Amino acid sequence: FTDRESLEGVMQVFEDDVHKEIDLASLMVKITDEEEINNPNTVKVIVDNRDFALYFSRSPIPYPRAKNEDTVYYKHKGIYAFRKSALMDFQRLPMLQLEATEKIEAIRYLEYGKKIKMVETNVQGIEIDTPEDLKKAQKAWK
Known part of the structure; x- marks a missing residue:
């Protein structure tokens, strides 16, 4: 439930990464709806001035x-592109406290010092995080 241009943007991150400093790339989209901002099923991300993820949370961040x-x-948006080494690291690196608390797998990478480059998209798409979301997605698919 996203568009080709956004996916190409995520892949372009690795093409542009001449120093091979990026471990993962993912998508983010601006949200303005207060209900969505405060919804714990919506994972929020904050980034630095180069669009590297600083933190992910189910709480509204920044406060x-x-x-x-x-x-x-x-x-x-739960779409990732990985370097092979980063993908292999995920299964061998144990879950730490922040990931366990927030229940957000991307935090594991941050806790181990991996770099996640975020790409902004304008496509909201459909996120499937709850049984209700699945019903909405099935309805949209038809």
Whole structure:
């Protein structure tokens, strides 16, 4: 439930990575709906100034302490591209505390110092995180 252009953008990350510093690439999309921002089934991501993932959470991140700030939220779309070594590392590296707490597998990579490059897309698509989401996806597929 995403578009070809977004997937090509994720793959382009590795083409552009001449120093081979990126372990994974994934998609993120801006979200503005308060219900979705506060929904624990929606994984949020924050990035640095080069769009490398800093953290993923089921909580709203960043937290808008000053309510007059124009806070931008990104939803992590569960689409990944891996270097082979990063994929192999996942099964051999044990789960640590943050991943166990949030129940977000991408955190395992961050906890072990792996670099995840995020690519922004405008395509919301359909995420399937709950039985209700599956019903929506099946309806959309028809």
